[in-house]
Amino acid sequence: MVNMMEDFNSETDSDYTSYWRDWFVSSRGNEYFCEIDEDYLTDRFNLTGLNTEVPYYQYALDLVTDVFDLDADDDLREQIEKSARHLYGLVHARYIVTTRGLAKMLDKYKKCDFGKCPRVLCDGHPLLPMGQSDLPNMSTVKLYCPKCEDIYNPKSSRHASIDGAYFGTSFHSILFQVYPALNPEKSMRRYEPRIYGFKVHAAAALARWQDGCREELQDRLVEYGMSHKFVEESDSEEDAYEYGEENEPAKTEKVAGDAASGRMDIAN
Structure with a gap:
C-alpha cells in the first residue's frame, strides 16, 4: 500500500486513476470494503438514482472507473475525490447483495477480516459489517455477530467513522439466506453469577x-x-x-x- 501511495504522488494523473479502486480498497481504514467489478460499475442500471445523491457525479464516476482525465486544481480534485469515495460506498451497498458481491464478502468473513465478537461466550465468532439505516449520514457502520445476534461498535476509530449506508441493513441477513449452512447454532449458555463456586x-x-x-x-x-x-x-x-x-x-x-x-x- 505504501508503494502504491508513492506511485500516486510521483506518477501522472492517468497512473493515479488506473489504480484508484485498488488503492481505495487496500488503503488503511477501508478493510471492510470489497472491490467492485468494473462491469458492475459501468452498467448504468446499477447506478440508478445516485446522480442526485453525489456531487460532481460524472467526474466521481470517471475517477472510480479509471477514465478521469480532467485537469483540475487541488480544491476541485479534493471535492471530486470525496465524491468518488461516497459514490463507491453507495454502489458498494448494492453490489454486496449480488451473487458476486456476497461471495467476496463471504471470503472476507471466513478470514475474520471484520473482527471477532467481543462477547466471551461467543468464542471469537467472526463479525459482519452492517448499517442501521439505508440512508447515508444517518449512522455509522456496526458489526453484527450471528451467534449472539447482537451488534457492536468497531474497535478502530477509522472503521467507526464509515457510513453504515455503505453496507446497508439487509446484507448480513441475505448472506445467511444464501448460505444457510454458515448460520451458527444458537447457544443457551449464559453467564451465571457465583460466590466461591456456588451459584447465587x-x-x-x-x-x-x-x-x-x-x-x-x-x-x-x-x-x-x-x-x-x-x-x-x-x-x-x-x-x-x-x-x-x-x-x-x-x-x-x-x-x-x-x-x-x-x-x-x-x-x-
Missing part, C-alpha cells in the same frame, strides 16, 4: 425484583398524591394503613362472627 440462589434475584417493584409502587403512589405505609414500616398495627377505610373489613368480619354466634344460640 434464584430466590435472591426474585427478592431483588420484588423490592424493585415495591419501590416503584411507592414512587407511583407518591406521584398520585396518595400517602402510604407498609406494615413493616409502622410502629403499631393501627398505623399500618393511612388512607381510605382499610380497617372496615376487620369490623365486618366481627359483625359476621357475632351474627353467627347468635344463630348458634337460637339453635340451642
